[in-house]
Amino acid sequence: MSLRVGSPVAGRVVSLSAVPDPVFSQAMVGPGVAVEPSRGPSDVVSPVDGTIVTLHPHAFVVATGDGAAVLVHLGIDTVKRKGEGFTLHVVKGESVRAGQPVVTWDPAEVEAAGFAPICPVIALDASAEVLADLATDVDVKAGDALFTWSR
Template sequence: MTLRVASPVSGRVVPLTEVPDPVFAQAMVGPGVAVEPDRGRADVVSPVDGTVVTLHPHAFVVATSEGAAVLVHLGIDTVKRKGEGFTLHVVKGEAVRAGQPVVTWDPAEVEAAGFAPICPVIALDAAPEVVLDQAGGPVAAGDALFSWQR
């Protein structure tokens, strides 16, 4: 089975190695890609159909009915903001569809506060070789970001 993972934000696709955090850059939590988001207030959408199993203002995980879990992390070290600048639209345990708004944020505001707004999108507990067909260049929220061979 192949799972289509959509981009949670609009922006420019970059390799994980460009994320200024070794945990993501070295794929310690799993393979994936990152998106350098367009600046300006925007909705962050679910990358897959599933259930919100982890929810913080700056990060969330959606698990599919088949057990695949995708992490979306909004910026680096943004946990230090304690939720400031993030508006949640769902609750933990809620079923979501790919493309459904989960959080609203402003990457320019995050950047102005001294944090990198880059967004890692990670296939949790996956081997590197299962992430295929990675998008390149610009993407819109909801566009295919990568395929996860399961």
Template structure:
């Protein structure tokens, strides 16, 4: 079983609340989403593992068991081409769960007309494999869901 931690502080709202059908319909995979607290902050690693993909607005960490977790910071944020994000780690780095990966400010994302909601997805997982989804307020590093 893999315990996936909240990468950001905010309110766990579920994937259905993500204003992007690719995430809200679960096409990327099961998981949940966080409506982040507004103001500057850091997005942390949801699991211990290796950063396989790292873009300013999104990252994938793969654990030793081969399970990958995607964190997407806001919706349509790829259009920002890195503006408003600062990398705190590098692709290929090994990180511990809870270690900062990207610094960002959800307020800036929202000010640009984009949703700052952050999907957190268990890649290539069955819907039934993701359980114990957190509800309500979460802090970065809190348990977000279980992947069995």
């Protein structure tokens, strides 16, 4: 079975090595890609159908029914903003559909505050070998496929 993981934001897909944080750039938390988001206020959508198992203003994890968990991280070190500039639309434990808004934010505002707005999208507890069709160096809209995860 393969799981299609969609982009949570519109922007340009880059490799994880472009993320200015070694935890992501060295794939310590797992494989995936990152999206350099389009600037301006926008909704961040769920990359897959599932349940919100972790929820912070700057990051969330959606777990599918078969246990695949996808981390979406909005910017680097944005935890330091203590939720400022992020509006949550769901609660922990809520079921979501791929493409459903989870958070609203403004990457330009994050950038103006001195943080990199890049968005890593990570397959948790996965090895790089199980990801295929990784998008890189392409422009995406929210919901466009980023990669396929063989389960």
